[in-house]
Amino acid sequence: MGSKNEPAFVLSSVADISTVEKHLPSLRALLQHCINDEPDISSLGFLAPLADHTADSYWxxxxxxxxxxxxxTTLLIATPTGSDKIVATVQLARMPKETHTFKGEVRKLMVHPDYRRHGLGKCMMxxxxxxxxxxxxxxxxxxxxxxxxxxREFYLKTGWTEWGICPNYAKSSSGVKHDCCFFVKDLV
Structure with a gap:
């Protein structure tokens, strides 16, 4: 994903609101592409068409x-080397309950359509x-x-274990109910 000397993408963690404010246009565009471009297969919790103010409010x-x-929550972002444009994000949510602190939830892996199928999703995961x-x-x-x-296929190929399917669990961005697959990955 880049030359041997220079990575194609810089991955970093967002630590403050100023970073989000600085990158809000590219965060908005990323979320809107992931929702609006293919609403029948998008399952990120928003209905298409996703408006600017709704996307901005989310971030x-x-x-x-x-x-x-x-x-x-930890928000990870990816930018192409030499650019400020955010082209991928993923979130890690930690569980606040004392008996659940050993596990976390991966949320909203998003890769801009122009950067898919080049290994960026795997790098983010x-x-x-x-x-x-x-x-x-x-x-x-x-x-x-x-x-x-x-x-679903991506997670299966990257070592995640599918442990269940719930019928009609959520809606796609087009508003159609769909089955949801649940995955787990042991880190020890």
């Missing part, structure tokens, strides 16, 4: 869980797993996705 409201002493294991000592990760999306 700004997310920051209340990302920053501060009681942060429970490798990084979120590394952060979960090394920075938070998590032992297990969970995630869910629509049964009808390409994401």
């Amino acid at each position: 700004l409201e997310l920051m209340s869980t990302v920053t501060g002493p009681h942060a429970t 490798d990084e979120v797993e590394r952060v979960a294991r090394e920075e938070f000592a998590l032992e297990m990760l969970l995630l869910d996705t629509s049964k009808e999306t390409p994401a």
Whole structure:
């Protein structure tokens, strides 16, 4: 994904609201592409067409869980080397209950359509797993996705175990109910 000397993408963690404010146009565009371009296979919790103000509000409201002493979410972003444009994100949500602190949930892996099928999604998942294991000592990760999306095959190919399917669990961005697949990955 780049020359031997220079990576094609820079992966980093968002630590403050100013970073989100700075990158809000590219975060908005990323979310809108993932929702609006293929609403029949998008399953990120929004209906198409996703308006600018709704996308902006999502990113700004997310920051209340990302920053501060009681942060429970880590937001990872990817930018092409030499660019400020965010082309991929993934979130790691940690469980606040004492009996659940050993596990986390991967949420909203998004890769801009122009950057798909080049290994960036796998890099994002490798990084979120590394952060979960090394920075938070998590032992297990969970995630869910629509049964009808390409994401299901992606997770199966990257070592996740599908442990169940719930019929009509959620709606796609087009508003159609779909089955949801639940995945787990042990980190120990």
